[in-house]
Amino acid sequence: MFRRRRTWAMLAVLAAVPVLIAVAVRLTNGTRAGHGPVFLDRITGNGLFVVLTSLVLCTPLFLPLTVGVVSGDTIAGEAGQGTLRYLLAAPAGRARLLLVKFAGTAAFTLAAVAAVVLAGTAIGLLLFPVGPVPLLSGDLVDAWTAEGRILLVGAYVVLSLLGLGAIGLFISTLTDVPVGAMAATVVLAIASQVLDALPQLDWLHPWLFSHWWLGFADLLRQPVEWSSFGSNALLQVGYLAVFGALAYGRFTTKDVLS
Structure with missing residues (x-):
């Protein structure tokens, strides 16, 4: 996966987001409080806020x-290229192939977030001063903390x-057309966030996989509030279990002709 130009192009685009934010703020001398994404008005005072602003922008759209x-x-993708049957001809087994494919997705997810964090940190240190950081609770912590x-x-x-990623893996087992699987996964990510924004569906919100995506603000308090982290972890493990099982059930019974 990391030998593909597409993968590196996506990582480059993600890394460009914090750079564009930092350059725009630098050239315009910042923004007024309450205007723009969360943390944007704090960038001129501390370059580390470039990373947080970038994550707020990338988490709902670019990363998904x-x-x-x-x-x-x-x-x-393997089915579309006609290589899936050759992979299954090796004595690896379908379950192992699914695990390896999901591990690749998880590795890319880690690389994608790392691209935003590293690029944001680097450009923030380069263009803005860095000092004690005010947390959402009002406490000040040093730059290393x-x-x-x-x-x-x-x-x-x-x-x-x-x-x-687990949902995308399951959808990928349903079709031999990779573009369709990609589009369906992205559409579901958008639809989940749209549903989460509707107050009439409050009963549904805790079950949506995107509900806790921006709950990381609780990690920027003193002391750290772990409730959002725990709720998010439990929800994602549930989706992993359900859609992992569905992917396994579908793929192990699927007739592979390509």
């Missing part, structure tokens, strides 16, 4: 888009997207 492309291509919190936020985002 790239993860949807990769996960939707896992099985359907703040960077540790940022890494924790990155881990939260990776965990949040694993459920989507």
Whole structure:
């Protein structure tokens, strides 16, 4: 997967997001409080807020888009290229192939979030001053502690997207057309967020895989509030179990002709 130009192109686009944000803020001398995404107005005072602003922007759209492309291509991509039957001819087994494909999706998810975090940290240090960081609780922490919190936020985002990866893996077993699997996965990610924004569906919100995606704000308090992290982890594990089982059931009984 990491030998493909498409993979590196997606990682480059993700890394470009914090760079564009930082350059825009630098050239315009910042923005007024309350305007733009969360943390945007704090960037001029501390470059570490570039990372947090980028994650707020990328988590609802850009990261799910790239993860949807990769996960939707896992099985359907092999079928579309006519290589799936050759993979299954090896004594590896279908269950092992599914596990390896999901591991590849998880590895890309980690790389995608790391691209945003590393690029945001680097450009923030380059263009803006860095000092004690004010947390949402009002406490000040030093830059090293703040960077540790940022890494924790990155881990939260990776965990949040694993459920989507499992959904994409399942959809990928349903078709031999990778573009269709990719599109369906991305559409589901968008639909879940749209449903989560409707107050009339409050009863449904806790069951949507995207419900806790932006709950990482609780990790920026003193002391750390772990309830969102735990709820998100439990929800994503549930999606992993359900859609992993569905993918296994579908793939192990599927007639592979290509």
